Amino acid sequence: MLLGLSLLMFFTCRCVSSDEDLSRALKLMSETPLIDGHNDLPWQMRIQFNNQLNKVDLNTLENMHTNIPKIKTGRLGAQFWSAYVPCETQYKDAVRQTLEQIDVIHRMCQKYPDVFMFAKSSRDIKDAFARNKTASLIGVEGGHSIDSSLGTLRTMYQLGVRYLTLTHSCNTPWADNWLVDTGSEPSEHNGLSPFGKQVIAEMNRMGMLIDLSHVTVRVMHQVLDMSKAPVIFSHSSAFAVCPHKRNVPDEVLKRVNETGGIVMINFYNDYVTCSQTATVANVADHFDHIRKVAGAGIIGFGGDYDGVERVPEGLEDVSKVPNLVAELLRRGWSDQEVKAALGDNLLRVFQKVEEIAESLRKLSPDDVPIPYDEVKNPCRTSTGYSRGGISPSPLSLAALLITLALQKLI
Numbered sequence: 001m002l003l004g005l006s007l008l009m010f011f012t013c014r015c016v017s018s019d020e021d022l023s024r025a026l027k028l029m030s031e032t033p034l035i036d037g038h039n040d041l042p043w044q045m046r047i048q049f050n051n052q053l054n055k056v057d058l059n060t061l062e063n064m065h066t067n068i069p070k071i072k073t074g075r076l077g078a079q080f081w082s083a084y085v086p087c088e089t090q091y092k093d094a095v096r097q098t099l100e101q102i103d104v105i106h107r108m109c110q111k112y113p114d115v116f117m118f119a120k121s122s123r124d125i126k127d128a129f130a131r132n133k134t135a136s137l138i139g140v141e142g143g144h145s146i147d148s149s150l151g152t153l154r155t156m157y158q159l160g161v162r163y164l165t166l167t168h169s170c171n172t173p174w175a176d177n178w179l180v181d182t183g184s185e186p187s188e189h190n191g192l193s194p195f196g197k198q199v200i201a202e203m204n205r206m207g208m209l210i211d212l213s214h215v216t217v218r219v220m221h222q223v224l225d226m227s228k229a230p231v232i233f234s235h236s237s238a239f240a241v242c243p244h245k246r247n248v249p250d251e252v253l254k255r256v257n258e259t260g261g262i263v264m265i266n267f268y269n270d271y272v273t274c275s276q277t278a279t280v281a282n283v284a285d286h287f288d289h290i291r292k293v294a295g296a297g298i299i300g301f302g303g304d305y306d307g308v309e310r311v312p313e314g315l316e317d318v319s320k321v322p323n324l325v326a327e328l329l330r331r332g333w334s335d336q337e338v339k340a341a342l343g344d345n346l347l348r349v350f351q352k353v354e355e356i357a358e359s360l361r362k363l364s365p366d367d368v369p370i371p372y373d374e375v376k377n378p379c380r381t382s383t384g385y386s387r388g389g390i391s392p393s394p395l396s397l398a399a400l401l402i403t404l405a406l407q408k409l410i
């Protein structure tokens with residue numbers, strides 16, 4: 001009778017994670033860094049303070065998902081801070097604004113050296129964790145930020161950028177974005193253009209992570225076909241659980257497993273439940289689904305904090321992530337699976353990307369520019385295209401002749 005009662009209580013209590021689950025979660029998080037793929041705090045710095053970090057105290061900052069006390073409570077071991085600038089800057093000042101976002105991330109690390117450690121490698125992430133600091137990496141969100149220029153891409157790598165999301169929510173002159181899959185925008189490249197493939201090869205050569213969040217399914221497959229290194233999804237969830245086109249379909253999840261990549265799960269309610277409300281349990285359903293379809297070896301955390309308006313009950317800000325870890329433990333995840341998702345998987349992917357770059361170090365940087373007429377930008381000048389080895393394409397010659405004829409010059 002007594003046993004029956006306590007068994008009943010035991011099973012009743014297992015419906016929500018217990019204090020024991022939470023302390024086990026915190027213990028695992030003290031052994032393996034929680035590495036999050038995407039946080040938009042730098043974007044909040046721009047829109048709320050025009051990047052005047054001197055006017056901000058991240059210790060006391062309110063009304064945001066992220067501040068220093070929340071980071072400490074949430075045991076955030078490493079963060080890819082997003083250097084995001086909106087699609088409306090494409091063909092205008094995207095490169096300048098991106099450089100300013102990179103700058104604000106560097107300045108944040110300089111202003112709080114006891115909290116953040118700027119990081120550029122898998123080794124740096126481990127070193128920061130050993131020093132009880134949040135490793136701070138940079139991801140550029142959207143190919144429009146490089147203005148179709150491999151030189152700009154390489155310079156951003158030099159500034160510490162370690163992933164590029166190939167598109168945000170607009171096509172670039174070389175890659176289609178996810179909105180194409182919704183039917184609301186036309187495909188311009190049937191995936192990646194030849195220049196888009198040059199971008200992928202150059203990222204492999206340098207050791208920059210290729211982020212497939214925000215691209216079409218066709219681009220996902222093309223990159224999985226050609227990339228020498230594993231890929232990441234920095235902030236995307238499972239399409240089979242919530243059929244939103246920003247999420248990852250099962251057949252792609254399987255290929256990510258076959259190629260050793262990672263899907264860092266997004267907490268945005270709209271991608272979690274395809275509705276405006278969600279709970280920790282709904283997010284854990286994505287973790288369970290991806291584990292079932294492709295294994296715990298491809299899972300990571302990609303909260304999208306401070307980039308979205310609605311986050312789940314129980315995951316209100318970065319301090320709450322241990323609740324999700326406890327929920328996975330309650331659902332029977334092993335310590336090893338939880339550690340894989342926390343940080344081991346991302347470290348494995350990053351190390352592999354670094355190894356591939358090392359193996360390619362004898363390759364020369366790709367200096368073949370995008371064909372001039374593939375960038376439909378009236379502000380872009382053609383310096384260097386007319387002479388210096390690159391002859392204009394037959395198409396642009398024809399266009400020139402037509403223009404001259406219209407002007408009655410020939």
Ligand SMILES: *[C@@H]1O[C@H](CO)[C@@H](O)[C@H](O)[C@H]1NC(C)=O
Binds near residue numbers: 072132
């Ligand atoms: C790490 O930092 C936290 C918060 O500042 C502190 O409570 C904890 O004692 C530190 N741990 C170590 C091992 O230094």
Ligand SMILES: *[C@@H]1O[C@H](CO)[C@@H](O)[C@H](O)[C@H]1NC(C)=O
Binds near residue numbers: 291295
């Ligand atoms: C993931 O890939 C590994 C290695 O290729 C394979 O052994 C494993 O069965 C795969 N997991 C799932 C769930 O498909």
Ligand SMILES: [Zn+2]
Binds near residue numbers: 141213214235
């Ligand atoms: Zn995004």
